[in-house]
Amino acid sequence: MTPATTFAGRTVALFGLGGSGLATAVSLQAGGARVVAWDDSPESRARARERGIGVADLRSADWSGFSALILAPGVPLTHPAPHWTVDLAKAAGIEIVGDVELFCRERAKIAPNSPFVAITGTNGKSTTTALIAHILSDAGLDVQMGGNIGTAILSLEPPAPGRYHVIELSSFQIDLTPSLNPSVGVLLNITPDHLDRHGTMENYAAIKERLIRGSALAVVGVDDEPSRAIADRHRGPLVRIGVAQQDVDGLTVRDGIVAGRSGEAIADVSGIGSLRGAHNWQNAAVAIAVAQALAVTDGQIASALVSFPGLPHRMEEVGRRGRVLFVNDSKATNADSTEKALTAFRDIHWILGGKPKEGGIDLLAPLFDRVAHAYLIGAASDAFAATLEGRVPYTRCGTLDVATKQTAEAAARSEAPEPVVLLSPACASYDQFKSFEDRGDQFRALVRGLIG
Incomplete structure (x- = not known):
């Protein structure tokens, strides 16, 4: 677990006591904060009480005593309408953040240079996250994988020098993380999705773009127009990944062969059952670019690609x-x-x-x-x-x-x-x-x- 110590000695409101919400409440309490939590589900409230979390109806709470609202990512922040807790937090003039923001603040406080890889995109996030974590683990590194892929980020071991956090992020999580600044930020693709929660395609794409804007290195798939436009706007270090787009200053994939900037073959993924299909070739090329940036050797990468088992329920x-x-x-x-x-x-x-x-x-x-x-x-x-x-x-x-x-x-x-x-x-x-x-x-x- 990562204790969230940046609210130590203060009181925070928390709404949403599902898996990540409960983990966040436990983390905050372990870090010295007083948590007042609520969830519409009686079962979730009961589980929180069993863990020693303070539970009270936030509708009748005194919001002047809260330093922040910690919102679960599944709760509407803006669309189709802000959740009632969001309105109360804004009326009280307090910030609204999520669990990933707490992790980023803790990392900045205790290990600002610890490796942090963040992955987003409409499709392929989980496979790419798991593949990157598999390559790093296979190379003998200390890897913590979580976020939207399953394990709540604050349930992972805390940031430390030499410990690699590989984190899948949804647009909902990014929207609640103003200080997001990964070592490597990955944007796989953007197609219409979750517009009921973000209003417009433009707003959805802008939220995705925030992940790479704060990254030390950006890795961007450029086969779709919104992602390509984001790559063109980006002013920091950038690796482009192209499968459909072959005229790319970065890594390209043709018939399963991943090639570097000068056209040299880096890896052949065409015969790997867990990486079938052009979409998985893009995932593999992205993982290769990330692993190379983190100083994993080409030999270690090639070995890990072959042994990648894939994810349940995804081909x-x-x-x-x-x-x-x-x-x-x-x-x-x-x-x-x-x-x-x-x-x-x-x-x-x-x-x-x-x-x-x-x-x-x-x-x-x-x-x-x-x-x-x-x-x-x-x-x-x-x-x-x-x-x-x-x-x-x-x-x-x-x-x-x-x-x-x-x-x-x-x-x-x-x-x-x-x-x-x-x-x-x-x-x-x-x-x-x-x-x-x-x-x-x-x-x-x-x-x-x-x-x-």
Whole structure:
């Protein structure tokens, strides 16, 4: 744990007692602050009380006694309307920050030069964060990984010389971190997302840009126009990463070969199963640029790339039965994410469906020729069937267990060299599952039951 000592001896309000919020409250209290916390969930409030955190309804609190409001990243700061605690904090004239800001202040206080890698982007954050941490760890370094990827940042060990913090950041977290200043700041890409929370695409992109603006070194993917414009504006040290864009003064990737500024080959990731697809080639090139900047040798990088296991539910290779490859891409909760998986494979027996997102799967039409057969589950079945009609043969399966059995049987009859059974739903999971993790776990278990 990292005790947050910069509010020692003062009283702070905290709203949101989920995983990161509770960790923040514990960290503040360990650092000498008095915490007055609240959450709308009685269960969350009970867990906080069990940890010795002071819980009181902030609606009736005396805000003149608070030095700051610590806001959980899931709570609206600006859009669609500021949360009521935000209005109360502004009326009291106190600052509003999040857990990452507390970490940055602690780092500035106790180990300002400790290595801190921060990663953001609309897609690919978690894989890139995990890959960077894997490369550094494989090189024998002391690595702490967390943030939006899972472990709350203040639950990690504190900053120290020679300790590398590799942190995934969402736009919500960046928005609550005014002093963000990583050693290396990574911006992977920007596509429309979370506009309900940020108002406009311009505001969303500006928040992402803040991560690299304060970094000692910026690493930016330049395949999309908003990120390219940010790279063009950046005035500090910068490494550009191009996959679709090949005329780049930085690292480029063509057919899985990562090349440096002078065109020399640095690494070949084309045959690494956990890094399939052009989007993962970009992730790998970014990780290579970060590792090089942190003085990891090319030999150490190459070895770590090969041994990277990938992340659960993100094009996760679950297993094989004969020639058939089973892939769990349950994290693909929208068409944009599923596009990456369809691009990475051919001869696909595609399981899709669930609680539909706006736009459906229309944008995937150019990739339908990669699909041998589609197997529909969940609430989106009717809408997806209408999109697939006349383009892709499909079967209505209703549930995941039926779809998995039918895809496995059909793929086994395929004459393709490597038929792929792909769970990439392009939908939220909440119609039939607790979460995308639950959906992926059930698929994995079904597959393992089939292959033994």
